[in-house]
Amino acid sequence: MLAAREPVTLRALVEGTGASTMAVYTHFGGMPGLWSAVRQEGFTRLAARLAAVPRTDDAVHDLAALGVAYARSALEHPELYRAMFDARADLADEAAADAAFDRLVDAAARAREEGRLDPGTDPRTLATQVWAAGHGLVSLVVQGVLPAEVLAPLATGTTAALLTAAGDDAGRCRASVERAWAAG
Template identity: 90%
Template structure:
């Protein structure tokens, strides 16, 4: 009789696979379940095989990011809220660096690509609100500006997660980059700096 899926074991295997991947350890069925009390069949029970496991690892990264972004409160300052999404993104990466690395490994398909895309859409929506409330130029393209902001932030966070840069540089460098992008899009420099730095100080 086939065993039923166990959510706790599934989560354990996902996180273990992410750690092994980050540590550049060979991820075999036997190595993955070693010490878990599970058999190699658990990978088939929960994921249908190794391709399904890697898909689940990527999806888990985006699931956690979505939860982190959903917890960002809406304030009366839309530029603060744009920056707060960057803070949440960085915190998610620093708290689960193995999953952060894995979630951008496009060799594995995502089970729910739309859910992953929705995490980026939150930033697009935050930029659109800043434009609509008069902090940015009326002609600002939220998608283009959010893409530039995410690309810069992702690059910085990745360097910190990989140990190339110390974590101490993250807040000041991310703040400076965000201020530069948003002031170029029309926000007042002093007001923008205050909004962005307040978000990073809180985060």
């Protein structure tokens, strides 16, 4: 189900780089600091990736496109994604993670303003639901529990279901979401 990986050791990392183990301590503050830096880099890249998703006049499509970018980013660097959600180190600065999440909230808010969603819809709640569902799917795929082929259809269906439940028209919603996955 899950494959065991050889551990990342400090000595193995510096081997061949010409540097000694001490450099890791002066620059990152030991192994926990290195893990924090890796996680930070992961969230920074993710935020940059989501920030590059253009805003169109179809906010539902944009919300799905953010999900596509999220999934692509995770599948291109599975180890980085695993490290981002590994609890071996703290995350010093949550600004990058918050920035990434705010993109989702913004898309949900715009979808509501466009009249696609019920006026009573809370953008943060909807964004959290989309994120959690996408995170679950991506995690299972990255861990090898689910095959990668099922990600797109399952994510499409779940995203469309959540947005339709939030008030969007079923057919129009599905079209927007599928267009995002086809473009990504």
